[in-house]
Amino acid sequence: MSSEATLHSSEKLSKRGLRLAGLVVAVVLVAVVVIGLITRATQASSLKTWTDEQAVPTVNVVMPEPGKTGPVLDLPGRLEAFIRAPIYAQVSGYLKDWKTDIGAPVKSGELLGEIDTPELDQQLVQARADLASAKANSELAGTTAKRWQAMLGSDSVAQQDVDQRTSDYTAKVALMNAAQANVDRLVAAKAFARIVAPFDGVVTARDTDVGALINAGGGTGPQLFVVSDIHQLRVYVQVPQSYGPSIRPGSTAVLVVPEYPGREFHAKVIATSNAVNANSGTTLVQLLVDNTDSALMPGAFAHVRFSLPVDGTALRVPASSLIFDNAGLRVATVNDGNKVAFKKVSILYDYGKSVEIGAGLQAGDRVIDSPPDGIKDGDAVKIASEDATAKPHEKA
Incomplete structure (x- = not known):
């Protein structure tokens, strides 16, 4: 009896333990499910929040x-000599010789070349002969007029005759003066046979040679020489209309030329045209740049950089x-x-x-x-x- 009771008691305890273990497992499973649902909901909420945040850039x-x-205005410009004088012939003839070639420095009045003027020389000889004849006629007419004037006091000649002799003398003096003026004109023309430099500068062109036929052109014929003063150079720039008011006389600019990379030359605005070109919409600005070292050449291209004021x-x-x-x-x-x-x-x-x-x-x-x-x-x-x-x- 005792052993059967003990066995029955053990079976009851075993069934109770199984039920307790099953309950614990069920609770654990429910907890896992609940935790999973809560985690998933939290992650979904976080994902939505992150997505919403990412939607805002x-x-x-x-x-x-x-x-x-201020801005820097870079414009093309051209260099010109401070003074440039093309030399033309004022008398006709043949070039006798030339004294200076291109690149030679010259002083004011220095001889550049000389023209042989045989025709002008003959005209001058004739004019001097005419002057001598006019002087002789004038002197004779003067002597005659004085004699007739003296005889008028003795009533041996008529007043009309005296007046005629006096008028003849006056006319002969006028002819003599005209002959003298013609001689002076030809002498002055002969002086132009010597071609001289009008100012200190450099010979930048020689377009003639010994023996060439020279025709007096008066600026319309071919030029013989060109003398340029290049100790300073003028710089001409076409500035757009919108920048015209910012660039006035007294302002400065920087020049850059291709032959001197990295080197800058400083120029100063000296004048503006105060007018706008209707075709290009630009205004002409003139600057002056020092060229005492003759580094820059007239006729060259340059970049001109203006530093504009700050707006x-x-x-x-x-x-x-x-x-x-x-x-x-x-x-x-x-x-x-x-x-x-x-x-x-x-x-x-x-x-x-x-x-x-x-x-x-x-x-x-x-x-x-x-x-x-x-x-x-x-x-x-x-x-x-x-x-x-x-x-x-x-x-x-």
């Missing part, structure tokens, strides 16, 4: 700021912030509600990496740099770094 913003230096009303932004589409040229800004607001702008000057805005922006605007594709007016955005709103962009 993150942008970099810059603050437009005034430029510290205090203009603002600079990166070129990457510009948007050009069917709505025109715009920039995207971020308003106080962190939403996109497009603004139309106009470029005053392009510096390459940055641009100067003439109108459309305010100094406090937050401009989006490299705006994302598809961004629209009113879209919400997130600023990459709040510090960026306080930092102006780095200019190129």
Whole structure:
């Protein structure tokens, strides 16, 4: 009896333990399921939050700021001699010889060449002979007039005869003066047979040679020599109309020529035409550059760089912030509600990496740099770094 009771008691305990273990397993399974559902719900909520956050684009913003230096206007220019004089013949003949060739420095009055003038020489001989004849006739007429004037006191001649002799003397004096003037004219013309330099300078052209037929051109015939004063050079530049008011007499510019890479020459504006060419829309500006070392040559091409004054009303932004589409040229800004607001702008000057805005922006605007594709007016955005709103962009 005792062993049977013990066995029955053990079976009861075993069944109770199994039921307890099953209950524990069921509780564990329910807990796992509940935890899994809670985790999944949390992850779904986090994913939705992350997705919503990713839907709002993150942008970099810059603050437009005034430029510290003005733009540089680079224009082509041409160099001309300070004074340039083409020398023409004023008498006809044959070139007897020339004394100076191209590149030779000359002084004022120095002989460049000489013309042989046989025809003019003969005219001068004839004119001097005519002058001698006129002088002789004048002297004879003067002597005759004096004698007739003396005889008038004795009433031996008529007053009419005396007047005729006096008038004849006056006419002969006039003929003598005319002959003298003709001689002086030919002597002056003969002086032009000597071709001389009109000022100190350099012979920049010689377009004649010994034995060449010379015709007095008076500026219309071929030039014989060209003398140029190149201790200073004039620089002529066509400046666009919009920049004309910024370039006035007294302002300076830098010249760069191809034959001296890396070297700069400084010029000064001395005059402007104060008129706009209707065909090109430009105004002519004249500068003066020192050339005491004769490094620059007249007729050469040069780059002329003007440093324009700073426009205090203009603002600079990166070129990457510009948007050009069917709505025109715009920039995207971020308003106080962190939403996109497009603004139309106009470029005053392009510096390459940055641009100067003439109108459309305010100094406090937050401009989006490299705006994302598809961004629209009113879209919400997130600023990459709040510090960026306080930092102006780095200019190129």
